[in-house]
Amino acid sequence: MRRRDFIAAGAAALAAPWAGASPPGSDLPKGPVKILVGWAPGGGTDVFARIVGQKLSEVWGRPVVVENKPGATGSLAAEYFARTRFTEGINLLMAHVNTHAISPQIFRSITYDPLKDYAPIALIGATPHILVTSSRNSHGSVQEVVELCRKSPGKISFGSSGTGSVQHLAAEMFNMAAGVKSIHVPYKGSGPMQTDLIGGQIDFSFDTMTAATAQVRAGKMLGIAQTRVNRAKGFPAMPTMDEQGFKGFDASSWYGVVGPRDMSRELAQRINADINRVLAMPDVVSRFDGYGVEDGGGSVDKFAAFMAAEYKKWGDVVRAAKVTEES
Structure with missing residues (x-):
């Protein structure tokens, strides 16, 4: 078979599945x-x-x-x-x-x-979200965070990306489950909140895994726990809130x-x-x-x-x- 005929035959074979049939998506609204x-x-x-x-x-x-x-x-x-x-x-x-x-x-x-x-x-x-703090701190477990909140009631701060965000409500879930009181500090997004967290102006946050991953892996923030019942594939070594005593905690x-x-x-x-x-x-x-x-x-x-x-x-x-x- 000549090269030109071979190419033509190959093209025809590739097109064969669509011959006489409508292309993908043609039945969807125009x-x-x-x-x-x-x-x-x-x-x-x-x-x-x-x-x-x-x-x-x-x-x-x-x-x-x-x-x-x-x-x-x-x-x-x-x-x-x-x-x-x-x-x-x-x-x-x-x-x-x-x-x-x-x-x-x-x-x-x-x-x-x-x-x-x-x-x-x-x-x-x-x-998931991740309970994070500045890498300057040494709070390595959820129980240590609970004890800190109990020693200083109403003084430990949790930042969020805004009122009504999952970060905010996860902190409220934590407060109720642990029987503690903390301060909510809302920001306009995770970016400015992370800046203050890393700098020590606020103490903790339940930040999104999407937003927190880069800072945790860069060593600027310390990841304490993740907030779904099962560990995420991206952080297989980080324990969940459920594993650290907060049974059923899922945010x-x-x-x-x-x-x-x-x-x-x-x-x-x-x-x-x-x-x-x-x-x-x-x-x-x-x-x-x-x-x-x-x-x-x-x-x-x-x-x-x-x-x-x-x-x-x-x-x-x-x-x-x-x-x-x-x-």
Whole structure:
């Protein structure tokens, strides 16, 4: 066979699977595909949206655009998404524990219903938080932190990325479980909070694993415990709060994809199937492991039940700790 004929035959063979068949994604609604993110570029939610969006683009054979609409710890974008009636394409929102489990139960300005105003599609995953302190300190166990709080009631500070954040509520969970009182110091994000923690202006934080990993591995912060019941693959040697006497202690940041509330169940299930396919890709698994993102995937109904359970869990914490927007 001549080289030219060989190349032509090879090209025909590669094209054969699609011969007479529709290309991937051709059965999806026409128009742009967008994923709205309620945080600025570079944060964990944005990074995970872009990883998933890139892979969905490859699966569907069409561009997937990530748009950022930061503000009010994600609630600005969630509010906008709930109130907008989309008329073309596929419009998705990156849901987050703050926007769909915590903030609506604290802030009076939020009017959307996280369980009714969206169509659940898929859980992307959950990341632990890490109880951290400055590496200048020598508190190596949770019990040492408890004893410190008992010796100085109302004087030991826990920083957070803002009122109503998981960092904030994890500290409240710790206070209630340990029977201690501490000071909550809210910041506008993990960055400025970490600066003060490393410098010794505040004592501790239940920071996100995504944000804390670099500082812990650089030796600037000391990781004391992680906050999911099972150890994350990224920190196999770090014990959990559960292992250190706080049985059942489970606080994580989670991320998911939702659609407009009028999205058909058939479309939600179709997108769910493709997201599950993306989450099983080896390179995606590897990247997510590096961020501590685990337990993503599952059915539409599983994600809906998960969101409802998280809403109840965090609502119970908010009420028990008497957390308000002025806290």
